[in-house]
Amino acid sequence: MKPISIIIPTHNNENTIVDTIASVQKQTSRSWNCILVDDHSSDRTIANIKSRIVNDERFQLVENSVNRGANFCRNIGLKLCKDDLLLFLDGDDILYPDCIETRSSFLKGRTDLDMLVSQTTYFKHDINNVIEVFRNSESDNNKEKLIVSFLKHQIIWTTTAVTWNKNFLVRIQGWNEDYPRLQDVELNIRALMESPVIAFTGRADSYLRKSEFTQAKRVAAFWGFTNLISSFYGKLMASTDDEKTLNDYGEAFQHLIQTIVKYYFLDENNYNEEMKAYFLNTVHMILDESSYEQIFEALSLLSAD
Incomplete structure (x- = not known):
């Protein structure tokens, strides 16, 4: 049974990281290694990590000298990972005790897979x-x-x-470090554009912690959604001649614009001129001239207030 590497980026997770590490240590399978990458925490995260992993050689701890973001940490883990299979666990989330055992069982003999996808509680x-379970199945495999x-943030x-085949993840160049939020959405879209071989376990084996959607997170989401349009609109619309698919993509990007505009009106005073210009230039890629001018006029009036 091939071991699976678990990569955990952390930043100021002093209240949750012990439970996260404990969930790794309590795995029913011992076929795993764990890389923790701390992003220059200013609280007791490092101390709590060290107290938990002392004398446990299955763990490797990397400490960043400056704060670089979660995706930078994930990419460090990807570079250090020596296993063929890996998963990413945030510093406030938890694995089911049989997570690694379940995934290893599904992966046995499946050297063709690029991604194995489980469900999450x-x-x-x-x-x-x-609260709920993020459900998926083989019927979703289109x-x-x-x-x-993913474009609609569904x-x-x-x-x-996701359990990743390391070679596939390296081939698509890992995580995009320009995304402060929606990092997984960007990665999954980019991965799906490569037509990966995917299988689904059909069961939940991890827990995702609900966090407060703060103003800072909304601002980061505004930037992330705008980046998604800028990065993928031209590529996706040029990727197919199928009329239905083109319509579906077009509708999804329109949905993104509506989301971005909502965030803009909520937090307009938190955006600098560069962000505003980037937003307007990006939506201009999609909207016809009259629709664009309506949005531009509305935002100009808002700025004047």
Whole structure:
């Protein structure tokens, strides 16, 4: 049974990281290694990590000298990973005790897979306070359908749900470090555009912690959604001649614009001129002239106020 590397980026997770590490140590399978990459935490995250992993050689800890972002940390883990298979676990989320055993069982003999996708339980505060399960199945395995879902931010699977073939992830150049938010959405769209071989376990094996959607996160999401349009609109619209697929992509990008405009009106004073110009130039790629001018006029009036 091939071991699976678990890569955990951390930043100021002093209140959750012990539970996250404990969920790794309690795995029913011992066929795993774990790389923790701390992004220059200013709280007790490092101390809590060291107290938990002392004398446990299955763990490797990397400490960044400056804050570089979660994707930078994930890419460090990707470079250091010596296993053929890996998953990413955030510093406030939790694995089911049989997560590695379940995934290893599905992966046995499947050297053709680029991605193995599980389901995830969504919880608030503690794992006994379950909100919902991110469900997926083999019936979802249509590249265009999945891309449209991610563009609309209808999340089919979470960051921790995927077990990656390292060679495939390296080939698509890992995580995009320019994304402060929506990192997993960007990665999954980029991966799906390569038509990966995907299988689904059909069961939940990890917990995702619900966090507060703060103003800072909305601003980061505004930047991320704008980046998604800029990065993928031209590529996706040029990737097919199928009229239905083109219409589905077009509708998904329109949905993105509506989301971005909503965030803009909520947080306009938090955007600098560069961000505003980037937003307007990006939506101009999609909207016809009259629609663009209506948005531009509305935002200009808002700025004047």
